[in-house]
Amino acid sequence: MSANMKNLPASATGMAGSSDAVGSYGWKALLGSAVGYAMDGFDLLILGFMLTAISADLHLTPGQAGSLVTWTLIGAVAGGIIFGALSDRYGRIRVLTWTIVLFAVFTGMCAFAQGYWDLLIYRTIAGIGLGGEFGIGMALAAEAWPAKHRARVSSYVALGWQVGVLGAALLTPLLLPVIGWRGMFLVGVIPALVAWVIRAKLHEPEVFVRSAAKRTSRMEGFRLLVKDKATAKISAGIVVLCSVQNFGYYGIMIWMPSFLSKQLGFNLTKSALWTSVTILGMMLGIWVFGQLADRIGRKPSFLLFQLGAVVMVLSYSQLSDPNTMLWAGALMGMFVNGMLGGYGALMSEAYPTEARATAQNVLFNIGRGVGGFGPVVVGALAASYSFQIAIALLAAIYVIDMLATAFLIPELKGAELK
DSSP states (O other): OOHHHHTSOGGGSOOTTSOSOOOHHHHHHHHHHHHHHHHHHHHHHHHHHHHHHHHHHHTOOHHHHHHHHHHHHHHHHHHHHHHHHHHHHHOHHHHHHHHHHHHHHHHHHHTTOOSHHHHHHHHHHHHHHHHTHHHHHHHHHHHHSOGGGHHHHHHHHHHHHHHHHHHHHHHHHHHHHHHHHHHHHHHTHHHHHHHHHHHTTOOOOHHHHHGGGGOOOTTHHHHHTTSSHHHHHHHHHHHHHHHHHHHHHHHHHHHHHHHHHHHHOOOHHHHHHHHHHHHHHHHHHHHHHHHHHHHHOHHHHHHHHHHHHHHHHHHHTTOOOHHHHHHHHHHHHHHHHHTHHHHHHHHHHHSOGGGHHHHHHHHHHHHHHHHTTHHHHHHHHHHHSOHHHHHHHHHHHHHHHHHHHHHHOOOOTTOOOO
C-alpha cells in the first residue's frame, strides 16, 4: 500500500472486496459516478427537445439538425474509447475530471453559437467529454465497493442515466419556453459542476494504486481485452450483450412515441406520459437487476431478464388498447432495459484493473454503435410491414442475447478484483 493510502481511514480507502461494509469513500464514488452518468442522459435528451427551436433560430435544415445528435454520439463513442484507456493509465479521478471540464466548457460554448458549424464543433467536443462517463464511473464505483454489493452499485450508477433522462423530460417543457435553447445549454452545465465538486474530494481507489506497477504501455488495456482465447470469448459475449441492449433500447424508444401518436391517437401529453411511465419501469428493472445479481449470480439474472424481454416484446406487439399499452410499456421497459444494471459489474469482474475502464468504454461503445442502427432497422421494417411486426422481430435479438450469455459469459459473482 502506498504511503498516502496508509494515512487514510479504513472507511475511506476504497478497498473493494475487503469487507462487506461500504465506507464514506464508496458512497462518494457512487454519487460522483451516478451524477456524471445523469449528465449524459440529461444532455442527450434536452438536445432532442431543443432541435426545433435551434433549427428555427439558426435556420438549420432537417439534415443539419439531425447531425447535431449524430456527431454528439460519434464524439461520445470516440471519447469513451480514448478516455477509458487514459483512465486505466493515469487514474479514474484525474481523467474523469478532464472529461467533466471538456464537457462543461464546450456545452457552455454551445449557448453562444452563431451558426451551424461552430455549434456542430462544440457539440462534437462536448460529446467527447461525455463519452468517458459510463465506463470510468462504473470502474470507479466497482473498485470502491465490496464484492458482495458490486452488482448493486453498478445498477445504482446505471440509474443515473435514467434520472437524467427523466429530469430532462420534466424540466425542458417548463424551462425551454422561458430561457430558450441557449439558456438550456447553460442549465446542462450544472450537473457537470456538481459532479466536478464531488470528484474533487475523492482519491484514486486502492486497487488502482496497487496495480500501478503492472502498467507497461498506453495500449496495454486494449491488448488485455483479447489477451487469450478465454478472454476474447468473454469480450465477444459482452459485445453481443451491449449491442442487443442498445439496439433494443433505441429501436423501441425512438419509434414508440411516433407510433402511439400516429396509430393510436396519443396526444403529446399522453405520449410523454407513456415515455415517463416506461422510464420508471426501466429504473425499477435496473434496481431489481442489481439486487438479484448480487443474490443469485450474474448469468441467471441476465438469462431471466432476457427471457422476460422476449416474452414482453412479443406480448407488447399484440396489444392495441391504449390504456393497456401504457402500463405494459413499464413492464416491457423493466426487462428490456433492466439489464443495464449488470454490465458494469460483469465487465469490472472480467478484466484486470489495468484494462477495466478500457473494457467498460470500448465494449459498451461498440454496442452503442451497433445499437445506433436500431431505429433505422425498426423504421424500415415498420415501413415495409407494420410497427407491430417490427417490434415482434426485435424479440429475436434477445434470443441471441440468451445464447451469448449461456455460452460465452462466465459466472463471476463474488470475484475479487484483479
